[in-house]
Amino acid sequence: MSILEILSPENEVFRAYGFWASVLVLKVLGMAVLTSMARKKKKAINNPEDRVFLKPEDQNVELTSSDPDVERVRRAHLNDLENCIPFLIISFVYVLTNPSTFIGVNLIRIGVVSRIVHSYSYLNALQPYRGYGFGITFLVMIYMSLSNILYFL
Structure with a gap:
């Protein structure tokens, strides 16, 4: 299969990548x-210029970046940046290996759904589901990475 056929909307794996990558980016x-x-x-701003987004009566709020609720959301977002970007890259390269439709589509789908589960669980302090969400996507990326290495060896 040529690169143009692989990166064509007729290729189900590439279509799945296009759809689920877009879902993942929207989630991030x-x-x-x-x-x-x-x-x-929470009125937890850490830049003086951000006071413009607060109500007039809250303009004198002290700068802080230590609110635990804000930090939980921020850490969940940071975790997304650390994991979703590598997932998007490695899964795109995996699509280029022209994997079987069943395996390719489902690995991409499982990886993205697991990231959604991870974020939801992170925001709501739900263990062990947060760990499952992280671990499943991590294993998907390991599988795709090893497959890519073997393909391009």
């Missing part, structure tokens, strides 16, 4: 919005 962007909303709600 949503975490940025949640972080901002948590900062505003």
Whole structure:
């Protein structure tokens, strides 16, 4: 199969990548919005210029970056940045190996759904589900990485 056929909308694995990668990016962007909303709600700003987003009566709030609720959302977002970007890269390279449709589509789907479970569990302090969400995506990335290495060896 040529590269143009692999990166074609007719290729089910590439279609799955396009769909689920978009879902994952929207989830990461949503975490940025949640972080901002948590900062505003808790009045936990750490830059003086951000006071503009507060109500007039809250303009004198002390700068802080130590609110535990805000920090939980921020850490969940940081974890996304640390894991979703490598997932997007390694899964794209995996698509280039032209894997079987069943395996390729399901690995991508499982990886993204696991990241969603991880974020939800992180925000709501739900262990062991947070660990499962992280671990499953991690194993998917290990499998894809090893497959890529063997393919391009």
